Each structure stands twice: as C-alpha cells, then as structure tokens.
Amino acid sequence: xxxxxxxxxxxxxxxxxxxxxxxxxxxxxxxxxxxxxxxxxxxxxxxxxxxxxxxxxxxxxxxxxxxxxxxxxxxxxxxxxxxxxxxxxxxxxxxxxxxxxxxxxxxxxxxxxxxxxxxxxxxxxxxxxxxxxxxxxxxxxxxxxxxxxxxxxxxxxxxxxxxxxxxxxxxxxxxxxxxxxxxxxxxxxxxxxxxxxxxxxxxxxxxxxxxxxxxxxxxxxxxxxxxxxxxxxxxxxxxxxxxxxxxxxxxxxxxxxxxxxxxxxxxxxxxxxxxxxxxxxxxxxxxxxxxxx
Ligand code: GLU
Numbered sequence: 293x294x295x296x297x298x299x300x301x302x303x304x305x306x307x308x309x310x311x312x313x314x315x316x317x318x319x320x321x322x323x324x325x326x327x328x329x330x331x332x333x334x335x336x337x338x339x340x341x342x343x344x345x346x347x348x349x350x351x352x353x354x355x356x357x358x359x360x361x362x363x364x365x366x367x368x369x370x371x372x373x374x375x376x377x378x379x380x381x382x383x384x385x386x387x388x389x390x391x392x393x394x395x396x397x398x399x400x401x402x403x404x405x406x407x408x409x410x411x412x413x414x415x416x417x418x419x420x421x422x423x424x425x426x427x428x429x430x431x432x433x434x435x436x437x438x439x440x441x442x443x444x445x446x447x448x449x450x451x452x453x454x455x456x457x458x459x460x461x462x463x464x465x466x467x468x469x470x471x472x473x474x475x476x477x478x479x480x481x482x483x484x485x486x487x488x489x490x491x492x493x494x495x496x497x498x499x500x501x502x503x504x505x506x507x508x509x510x511x512x513x514x515x516x517x518x519x520x521x522x523x524x525x526x527x528x529x530x531x532x533x534x535x536x537x538x539x540x541x542x543x544x545x546x547x548x549x550x551x552x553x554x555x556x557x558x559x560x561x562x563x564x565x566x567x568x569x570x571x572x573x574x575x576x577x578x579x580x581x582x583x584x585x
Contacts, residue, residue: 301333301512305359305366306502308340309351311557313358313564316517316547319581323544324515325364326583327470336509337366341374342494342501358564362574371509373501380496383504383534384447384489392454392533393489395445396427397438414485417522422485423448447490451482458532465528466540468513474540481529483522489530503527507536518543519554547581 305321307313313321328335337359341347352372359366387393398406407413407421414422427435428450438445463479481487491497506514506527521543531538546554567577578584 301328301331302336302510303328303333303513303515304336304338304506304509304511306338306340306505306516307355308343308346309348309355310341310343310346311351311563312354312566314547314555314557314562315564315567315577315581316555318358318362318564318577319547319583320515320517320544321359321364322362322578322581322583323470325366327513327515327542331513333513334510335364335366336511337370338505338509339370339372339374340498340501341372342377342496342498344374344494347374354565358568361564361568362577371505373496373505376501376505377495379508380490380501380504383500384496387449387489387533388447390457392450392457393447394428394430394450394486395435395439396423396448396486396488397443397445398426402426416484417525423487425486428486444492446488446492448486449489451484451486454529454533455482458529463525463528463532465524465538468540468542470542477541479525479528481525484526487526499523499526499530503530503534503536506539507531507534511539514539514541516541516543517546519546 303324305324307317307321325335327333337355339347339352339355341352384393403421403423403426406424406426410424413424416422428448463481464476465479466474467477468474487499488497489500505511521541524541524543528538530536549555564577572580575584
C-alpha cells in the first residue's frame with residue numbers, strides 16, 4: 293500500500309553535475325519547484341551523474357548552493373544515479389532476457405562510414421543519422437568472439453521487437469500545461485531506431501536511468517525543456533516494456549542567448565554563480581527567465 297506521502301503528486305528537477313548551472317537550469321528548476329508548491333506536490337532533486345567521467349562532487353555541491361541561493365528547498369536524501377547502477381543493470385538484464393536488446397560493438401566511425409554509403413540516410417530527432425542496424429541479428433559466434441576479446445559494446449533496443457512486445461495499442465502519454473489543461477500525445481519511439489539503452493562506458497543510458505528513477509521516486513509530473521520532448525517517446529516505450537507508470541509531461545521553452553542559441557555548459561555560458569558574483573539577486577534571475585516582472 294502506498295503511504296500518503298507516496299500517493300502525493302511529485303515533481304523533480306534532475307540536473308547533471310558536469311558543469312555550473314546557468315539561466316536555463318534556473319528556469320527549469322524554478323518552474324518545477326513553483327508548480328510543485330502550487331499543486332501541493334513533493335519537490336525532489338535528483339543528481340543525474342551516470343557520466344562518472346564528467347560529473348564531479350564539486351559541481352554537485354555547486355548545484356545545491358545555486359538552488360538554495362535561488363530560494364528552493366527539496367526533500368532529502370537526494371537520489372544520486374551513480375549509486376544505483378545495479379538497479380539499471382537489472383532492468384537491462386530483464387529486457388535482454390526477453391530478446392529486446394542486442395550487443396553493438398560498432399564504433400562511431402564505423403557507423404558514420406556505413407551511413408555515408410547509404411543514398412538517403414534517415415536521421416533521429418536529435419539530427420544524428422539513424423543507426424544502420426550493424427550487429428542487429430549478428431552471428432552469435434562472432435558476438436561471442438568479440439566479447440571474449442573484451443571488445444567494448446553498447447546494448448541497443450531492437451525497436452521492431454520492442455514495438456511488437458508492447459502490443460498494437462497506441463503509445464500515448466499525457467501532456468499538461470501550467471493552467472490546468474491536459475491532452476493526450478502519441479509517442480513515436482521508432483523515429484529513434486535501435487536506441488542505445490546501455491552505453492559502452494557506463495552500465496545504463498540516460499533513458500533507462502531516467503524512467504527507472506522517475507518510477508522509483510514516484511514522479512507524477514515531469515517538467516523539463518523541449519530539448520527532451522522527443523526523448524519522451526523512448527521513455528514511454530521503456531515504461532511500457534518495464535511495467536512502469538508513465539508520468540504526465542510538460543516540456544517548457546528553452547532560454548536562449550541573444551543569437552537564439554540554447555544556453556549550454558560546454559559553451560561557457562554565463563553561470564548562475566557568475567551572475568551572483570556580478571551582484572544579481574534571485575528575484576532578478578526570476579525576471580531574467582520571465583517568471584516575474
Ligand atoms: N539530467 C537531464 C539534463 O540535465 C535532465 C533529465 C530530465 O529532466 O529528464 O538534461
């Protein structure tokens with residue numbers, strides 16, 4: 293039986309500690325936090341640190357400092373994805389045992405070379421060429437040999453089989469706006485092709501960890517940027533395959549720079565810490581992202 297606490301709606305903000313937070317993160321965090329407070333939902337923070345090579349404890353601490361400075365408060369303990377690799381591994385094993393994943397040893401170069409030979413390559417929603425099916429239905433002896441040689445491999449979803457496994461019913465999910473409205477949306481995961489579910493370098497992928505954690509944390513409403521809208525198609529498919537609930541989703545506008553480019557940590561965009569050092573106040577940050585006038 294769910295406890296009263298678990299039965300309450302829950303919203304999370306899930307940053308990756310691989311750089312300093314910028315205005316785009318502030319907008320996302322404030323929107324998620326304010327919405328949680330407005331609808332009486334729990335507000336959770338999750339540290340999406342599966343990329344152990346790029347995530348650091350210093351950036352994680354900076355997330356806490358920046359969010360507290362903005363005036364946010366969240367439940368503790370905070371869930372850290374790097375502490376739950378065995379949970380993700382177990383889910384991948386379950387999918388693998390059902391024949392829905394296959395090992396892919398292809399390098400980026402190999403994939404690019406194969407795609408270059410295709411007359412009209414197809415692209416995924418992020419603009420990357422669709423995986424051309426190398427290693428799908430690969431010879432089991434060859435796979436065993438590559439594994440014995442210790443060649444690194446990712447685990448990819450066999451999209452056609454996965455679609456079959458969830459049955460013919462339309463894959464839909466609920467999209468909500470911030471004024472009480474909602475509509476059903478159709479997920480089209482096939483546009484991602486045979487997506488990577490377990491990366492070569494870490495025992496999960498963003499997609500797998502994301503759906504498992506949203507379910508384990510009882511997340512009922514996901515608020516995140518439109519840059520992740522297309523990924524929701526894959527998330528809904530994984531939720532159906534793993535028997536997990538599908539939260540309702542709201543994908544918010546992105547904060548852009550003067551040239552219309554999405555802010556990014558790697559491009560060295562102005563961080564919240566830098567704005568703070570220049571004397572900005574939390575209220576000014578709210579104004580800058582359009583959440584106060
Ligand atoms: N960790 C992801 C990011 O920083 C967000 C995940 C999500 O909100 O679903 O882009």
